[in-house]
Amino acid sequence: DARVTQTPRHKVTEMGQEVTMRCQPILGHNTVFWYRQTMMQGLELLAYFRNRAPLDDSGMPKDRFSAEMPDATLATLKIQPSEPRDSAVYFCASGLVLADNEQFFGPGTRLTVL
Amino acid sequence: AQSVTQPDIHITVSEGASLELRCNYSYGATPYLFWYVQSPGQGLQLLLKYFSGDTLVQGIKGFEAEFKRSQSSFNLRKPSVHWSDAAEYFCAVGFGNQFYFGTGTSLTVIP
Numbered sequence: 001d002a003r004v005t006q007t008p009r010h011k012v013t014e015m016g017q018e019v020t021m022r023c024q025p026i027l028g029h030n031t032v033f034w035y036r037q038t039m040m041q042g043l044e045l046l047a048y049f050r051n052r053a054p055l056d057d058s059g060m061p062k063d064r065f066s067a068e069m070p071d072a073t074l075a076t077l078k079i080q081p082s083e084p085r086d087s088a089v090y091f092c093a094s095g096l097v098l099a100d101n102e103q104f105f106g107p108g109t110r111l112t113v114l
Numbered sequence: 115a116q117s118v119t120q121p122d123i124h125i126t127v128s129e130g131a132s133l134e135l136r137c138n139y140s141y142g143a144t145p146y147l148f149w150y151v152q153s154p155g156q157g158l159q160l161l162l163k164y165f166s167g168d169t170l171v172q173g174i175k176g177f178e179a180e181f182k183r184s185q186s187s188f189n190l191r192k193p194s195v196h197w198s199d200a201a202e203y204f205c206a207v208g209f210g211n212q213f214y215f216g217t218g219t220s221l222t223v224i225p
Contacts, residue, residue: 091157103158105158
C-alpha cells in the first residue's frame, strides 16, 4: 500500500530553534507539494517541486523557510529560526505529472513553536 | 484570478439525511476538479475527481459530485449521511502547474 510518509509526526520546539520536516513521496511520483494548515488561514501551498526542481515557492516566507529535494525519495522543509506563528500542521503531498493533477497526502507534521 | 469558493463554512445534518456541499470555481477554462476529505488529525484523502466526460462522477464512501459548466460548480452529494462522514471537506481545482484548494466545509453529523 503505497503512501506518503512524513517525519516527525509531532514536533515541539522553542522559538529560534531550527526545525526540519521530512517527506518521502510515493515511489515513482515526481511532483511534491508542501502545504501548511492553520485554523486561521486554512490550507496554504508553500512550495511545489517537479522532478526535484522547485517550480513555485511563492507561498513560502523566504527569509526563514527553505524547501529542498536532495533526491527523488526525500523532500525537506526547514524553518530557521522558528517562530510561534509557524505553529501549524505541515502536509506533504506527491503526485504524477499527468493531466489529472491528483495529489496524495501524507499524515502531516504538527509543529508547535513555544 | 483563479479561485475556489466553498460558501458553507460549517454544515450540520442528521444521520441518514441527504447532504450537498457546494463548490464554485472561477477559471477561464474547465479545470480538473477534486473533492478531498480530511478526518480529524489526518491528512487529506481524495473522494472523487472530474476531468471530462460524464458530468456526474462517483467516488468512494458513497459520494458523488456533479459538474455544471453553466454554473461553474462542482457540488458534492451523498444520499444518506453516516456518523463517520463527519469531517472537513475540501474542493480543489487543478490546471497545469496550478492547484487551488477551497477553504473547506466542516460537516457535523448528529444522531
